[in-house]
Amino acid sequence: MVTTEIKKISNCRKELNIVMAKADIEPIREKEILKVRKSVQFPGFRKGKAPLAMIKKSYGQHIEAYTMESAVQDALEKAVTENEIHIVGMPDAKKVDFNDDGDLTMTIEVDTYPDVELKNYKGFEFIKDKYVIEDSFVEENINRLRKQHATKTEAKGKVKDGQIVVIDMQELDQSGAPLKGKKYNDITISIGEGRFDPELEKQIIGLEKDKPTKISKEYPKDYAQKEMAGKKENYEITVKKIETETLPEVNDEFVKKVNPNAKNVEDFREQVSKSIQHDYEKEAENRFSQELSQKLIEENSFDVPDVLVENYLDNVIKDVKQRDPKADENSLREYYRTDSLANMKWHYIKEQVGKDENITVEDKDVEEFLEKIENEEIRKIYKENEAALNEVKHSIKDRKVHDFLVENSKIKENEVKLD
Structure with a gap:
């Protein structure tokens, strides 16, 4: 006994x-x-x-x-x-x-496993961005696609605004002598795009190919980086190539090349607009979900065993190390610890909300999920693999809990125009 x-x-x-x-x-x-x-x-x-x-x-x-x-x-x-x-x-x-x-x-x-007693998880106020996509913003995105398919021809004469140049850049000391280890070869600059230092870019305009020229940049005395405040940098620039970029017209030929599913130019513009809308709405949804989780974690305090956090961290570090084998494990563990603890707490909060609100996954929920999978082979794998099916059920329940929390929050939309 x-x-x-x-x-x-x-x-x-x-x-x-x-x-x-x-x-x-x-x-x-x-x-x-x-x-x-x-x-x-x-x-x-x-x-x-x-x-x-x-x-x-x-x-x-x-x-x-x-x-x-x-x-x-x-x-x-x-x-x-x-x-x-x-x-x-x-x-x-x-x-x-x-x-x-x-x-x-x-x-x-x-x-x-934590005993979670939820105090507050309903009625919180949030502000969520709602994006209005203006035609000018759609055109800007289409122009980026045009640039990706632009044709380049080598140009003669002096560098002009709007051209593409390839340069070698040697930093000099105050006496004009080259600084060792400070030479940068084959730098590509699109003049006028604003990606390169504007003060140096102005001095590149008007230069000719294969003629080394000295240029400089002076930092103001109140510059944010104190070590650079009031200092002057000197460079010798050699233009190696000058190219003129010709953008393709937005016509049926261009549309078919960029998006074969688009019926015509009008349909293409509509699809670009919808794609932008989708991306920004997804970004807004992710920000809202982050704010929602942070609020519920703040309002419902509880501990999570260190061993669970460490196990979660092990998986995070494993994923990072697969992408970057040289990454320092101790540094990664310290960097991801706070987020890992928050993710574990959010997991247990959602789990408890599901219990408290009797949120369940029905057979029809699983069937609806599987019906959306077009590939029959993948659908078969889910049906025959218990572990895969459990993952589906977990995902469905997670979404149901999230939807419940959204429905029980006070959300004010903030209109944001993209133009």
């Missing part, structure tokens, strides 16, 4: 005071005695036939150590099973001993 008294240390840590009756311990002890008896041989006795008293005398310490270890494991397993406690990480045994009656008593602290 195992009895358990549970004390709550925090919302994710519990103290278990467990007592295992002597009657339940004796079978464990006897089992180990017989196990030892079968494996040892004493002089004058066949293997496995030595008297039990001799076994206990010679191997008593080993038997008692095993008995206690096995009994503790059995008692803890029964305690957590009977009381539906979900342990994370390793249990921390604070006290283990036999009392005068021969019962095994133990005090063990364990980390558990």
